[in-house]
Amino acid sequence: MEESNAAALSTFSQRGQGAVESGSKFMIWDIISDMWHPQTNPSGILSVGMAENTLLHDFLLEFIHANVKLTAAHLTYNNGPTGSNALKGALSHFLNRHFNPFRQVEPAHVLVTNGCSSAIEHLSWTFLNPGEGMLLGMPYYSTFIPDIALRPGAVVVPVKMGDLDPLSPEAVQAYEDAAAEFEAKTGKRVRGVMLCNPHNPLSRCYPRDTVTALMKLCQSRKMHLISDEIYALSVWENRVDGPDSHVPFESLLSRDTTGLIDPQLVHVVWGMSKDFGANGLRVGAVITQSSPEFHIAQRCLSLYSYVSAMSDQTTAAILSNDEFTDAYIAKNRELLSVSHAFIVNELKKSGIEYLPGCHAAFFIWINLGKRYLERHPEAAGLGELTDVVYQRLLAEKVFLAHGISFGAEKPGWFRVVFAHPIPWLEEAMARIVRAIE
Known part of the structure; x- marks a missing residue:
């Protein structure tokens, strides 16, 4: 059996062999x-x-059954692989209501993908060359690693925090140190910082001062700042530990970046999986407001993250209904x-x-x-x-x-x-x- 497995693997690419090893675990x-x-x-x-x-x-399904109507357009390629006009319009409307953007989100700012993993992979593939680094503070959401690295070939650079609060302004120095160490060891650049705000797994929000310091760091090193805000609206009252020290959620979209970071380096990710309990819809989005070239690049890449027309229409119906949301x-x-x-x-x-x-x-x-x-x-x-x-x-x-x-x-x-x-x-x-x- 082992000889048979070895023979089969000999026909695989190095990527394929690595995937077999990873998949077995x-x-x-x-x-x-x-x-x-x-x-x-x-x-x-x-x-x-x-x-x-x-x-x-049950509450979500009741709405879907009563409000989602498919047409012949949903049996076609509709408006293409980056999301239908209806969905981009509904997403921008929803984000403008709930994320308090400094600059209003327009449909042209939105790339729709089949889940936020695909959204992050698109960002990694577009901005990082193979072997280049993306900073990720510890602890972290484990699937960020394959999202960033598996197919794009980028390298996740874990940022050790020791006794620091990982969300504190003091932790930003650890990001800078990790970038310098990686570049000195590999001769490759660090191209970005990956945040999850609210944080997974710590379930807290990043303070404004921390995000400000990260924007300045990214600007100084010409790194992209990616904020995964998939839990943005799942902020709630802690009835056990008390609210005294709780930092409110503040979207990166809401910040005036003037004097802090080139807006072309700022990207936000959001989707339906968490705030609406709908992982199975497989709908995510990248909001990039100041890089039309990014959106042009996705015209060829997004064929591989095309959202089903049924999920597209379902999400558009949900997000365009203010009373329900x-x-x-x-x-x-x-x-x-x-x-x-x-x-x-x-x-x-x-x-x-x-x-x-x-x-x-x-x-x-x-x-x-x-x-x-x-x-x-x-x-x-x-x-x-x-x-x-x-x-x-x-x-x-x-x-x-x-x-x-x-x-x-x-x-x-x-x-x-x-x-x-x-x-x-x-x-x-x-x-x-x-x-x-």
Whole structure:
């Protein structure tokens, strides 16, 4: 069998062989194929690891069933692969209402893609040569790495934070140091900074002073600043830790860049997956307001990220309806606040450390390694702590995001997604506690 596999691989490109190796370690699609459901698959794997928001699926589906009407145009190429005129118009209308842009977003500023991973890949492919670097602060959303690097051939440069708050203005020096070190070692340029604001997995918003400092850094090095704002409208009241230190969300679109950064270097990403709990629609967008050349380049590239006409029309119908979107956003914020309070109280009951102060997106960063060693001191030194706990979680058929793959600088940390109904979270917590107790 091994000889047969080797023979097959010998016909693959180096890229293909690398993908086989990476794919063999990529468990998430196996987990998706055996997802827990209390009635239809009670023995399946319960996920609080994937960044999905299931809180308002019924509410969204009711609107879709009542309002989405397909026409013959949706069976054609319609207005081309960068998004229909209707969708670009609806997106620009929606962003102008909710993102407080300094300069009004126009349909011509919008590139529509089949999800935000494709949007980020387009940016990486267009702006970075193979081997050039993109700065990414730790911890980070793990899928940024293949988005930036897998097919474009760019290099992600992780920015270690040590004891710094990764979202603080003081952390900007770490970005500059990482860029200088990469360029000195490789002789290649660093071409950009990748942000996720609100942050995944820390579930907080970047302070204005931090973003200002990053804009100045990018200007000084002629680097692109990409702000993934896919959780922009999932900002909610923290009813457990209090709101005193919470930084409000401020879109990069809302900033006057005069004297800070060339606007051609500024790009924002947003999509339907998180704020509207619709990962399956596969609709994302790049908003680039001052680089018409970027949009010209996408005329050939976007053939490979063409959004289905059904998803295009569905999204246009949703985003052009102000009454519905206002109601959805308000309901979503309320339910996220309730679910967050529930999961934090459960963590406290179980003596599990968590990082307090989150108020955006739908994650809690928790330290299962510490609690596991408290219960099992004999496990010290048995192996990489995060892996030991991860295997115990899988044995209990509960999936959490592995902290090391998210750039955690200390072992034992995991990301929990709480954007699910309370019964889902109850079952998840029961399995997590069994795994570590």
